[in-house]
Amino acid sequence: MRLLRSTAVVGVLTMASRVLGLVREMLLAAALGAGAVTDIFLTAFQFPNLFRRIFAEGAFNSAFVPLYAGKLESGQQDEAILFARQVMSVLLTAMFVLVVAAQLLMPWLMYALGPGFVGEPDKLGLAVLLTQITMPYLLMMSLSAMLSGVLNSHGRFAVAAAAPVLLNLTLIGILYLSPAEGEDLALHLSIGISLSGIAQLVWLFAACRATGLRLTLTLPRLSPGVRRLIVLGVPGAVAAGVTQINILVTSSIATTELSARSWLYYADRLYQLPLGVVGIAMGVVLLPTLSGRVRAGAVEAASNAMNRALEIAMALTLPAATALAVIPVFIASGIYQRDEFTPHDAIMVGQALVPFAIGLPAFVLIKVLSPGFFAREDTLTPMKFAGVGVVVNLVVGLALFFGPLGFAGLAIATALAGWVNTILLAVTLHRRGLLEPDARLLGKLPRILGACAIMAVFLYAADHYADLVRPYLFDSTLLTLLVVCGAGLVVYGLAALVTGALRPSEVRAALKRS
Secondary structure: OOHHHHHHHHHHHHHHHHHHHHHHHHHHHHHHOOOHHHHHHHHHHHHHHHHHHHHHHHHHHHHHHHHHHHHHHOOOHHHHHHHHHHHHHHHHHHHHHHHHHHHHHHHHHHHHHOHHHOOOHHHHHHHHHHHHHHOHHHHHHHHHHHHHHHHHHOOOHHHHHHOOHHHHHHHHHHHHHOOOOHHHHHHHHHHHHHHHHHHHHHHHHHHHHHOOOOOOOOOOOOOHHHHHHHHHHHHHHHHHOHHHHHHHHHHHHHOOOOOHHHHHHHHHHHHHHHHHHHHHHHHHHHHHHHHHHHHOOOHHHHHHHHHHHHHHHHHHHHHHHHHHHHOHHHHHHHHHOOOOOOHHHHHHHHHHHHHHHHHHHHHHHHHHHHHHHHOOOOOHHHHHHHHHHHHHHHHHHHHHHOOOOOHHHHHHHHHHHHHHHHHHHHHHHHHOOOOOOOHHHHHHHHHHHHHHHHHHHHHHHHHHOHHHHHHHHOOOHHHHHHHHHHHHHHHHHHHHHHHOOOOHHHHHHHHOOO
C-alpha cells in the first residue's frame, strides 16, 4: 500500500469527522455564542479531550505500534495478542484510577485549568461539575486509542479513523434536538461527551472482534513488554501532544479574560480541520510504514518515505494556511456568525486565526517528523523538544497576553512554540542522517509556495468583492465563503500544475496499489 493512498483513506474519514466537527461548532456558536457559559463548557471539554488527542492522534501509537507491529512482523501473532491484552488491562486500571482521582480533586485542579473562574463561586461550581461529568471520556478514549493501534497495525486504518465521527454525531444531535439553553444545554452536552466515548469504544472493540482479534482482560501486571511500552509511551505522549499541551496552557490563561477562551477555541477549530486531515492522517500512516522499513534495515526506503510525506504534507497544508491567514474574518463570519455569535466575535476569532495559520505548517510538520524518532523507539528526544516548546509558549504567552496584544498574544505564542519544536526536530533528524531532503523535495517546496502566493492574491481580491456576489447566493455569507474557497482551491490547483508543484503522473502513480 503506497503512502499517499493509505493517507488518503485516513484523511477522507478524518475529513468527515472534522467537517462534522465544524458543523458541531457552528451549532455551538449559534446556541451559546462566546461568553461565560461557553468558556466554562469548553474548559470542561478540553481537559479530557486533551488526553483524547494525545492518545488517539498518534502519541499512544508512537510507542505501542512499533512494539506490537514488531511482534507481528516476526511471526509472533500469539505474542502480539497477549501483549495487547496485557496493555489493555494495565491501561484500564491506570486510567480508572486517574479518572476517579481527577474527579475527586477537580475543585483544586480547576485553579490550574480555569484560574479565571476562581473567586466566582457560580462559575467555579459549574466548571467543576461539568468537568467531572466529562472525565470518563478520558478512560474510554485511552482504551479506544489502544484498539485503534491494533487495527492500524493490521492495516485497518479506516475503521479506527471513523470512530471520532460518533462524538460529533452525538453532540450535533443534542445541539439540534435539545430544547435546553445556557447552563442546561452545557450540562446535556457534557453528558453526551461521555456517552459518545462509550459508543466509540464499543465500535472499535467490535471491529477487533470482526478482524479475528480476541482481546480479553487479564490481571494487570507490569510484564517486560508493558514496562517497555511505559518507558517509550510517557515521553512519546508528551512529545506528540505538545500542540495540545500548548493550547491547554494558553486556554487556561485565557479564562482570565471574558470570552477570550471561546475566541481562541473557535479559531483553533478552524485550523484543526487541515491539521487533522493532513498532519494526523499522515502521522498515523507514516509511523507503521517507517517502523517496518527501519526494522528491515531499508534506510534509503525510510528516507524516501519521509521525503514524500513532507512533500505531500506541505502541498496540502500551505494552501490551507494561506487561506486562513489572508481571509480570517471572512472565514470566521461565514462559518460562525449567526444567532448568539456576533460580528464582534468574528473579528476577535479572526485576530487569533492569523497566528494560528502561520503556525499550522509547523503543527503538521511535528506530526510528520516525530515518527522519524518513534519508528526507532526514540521518544525521549521529541519529549525534550516538546518541553522547550511548552516553556516558549508559556513565557511568550504570558508576556504578550498581559502586554499589548491580549488574547491574540496567546495564539502567537502557540505558533512560535510550534516552529521552535519543528526546527529542533528537523535539525536533529538531519544531523543523525535520518532526514536527507532530496532534490525532488527541495525543488517542489518553492513551487508550492509560488502557487500559494498566486492563490493568496486571488483570495484577497475575492474577499474585497464578496459583497457583490453574496446577493446571488441567497445573501448567505457561508455559501459565498464556500464559493470563494472552492474557486481559490481551483486557482491553487492550476497554479500548482503550471509551476510544476504538482504533476498528474506523480499523483496517479501514488494512488495506485503496490
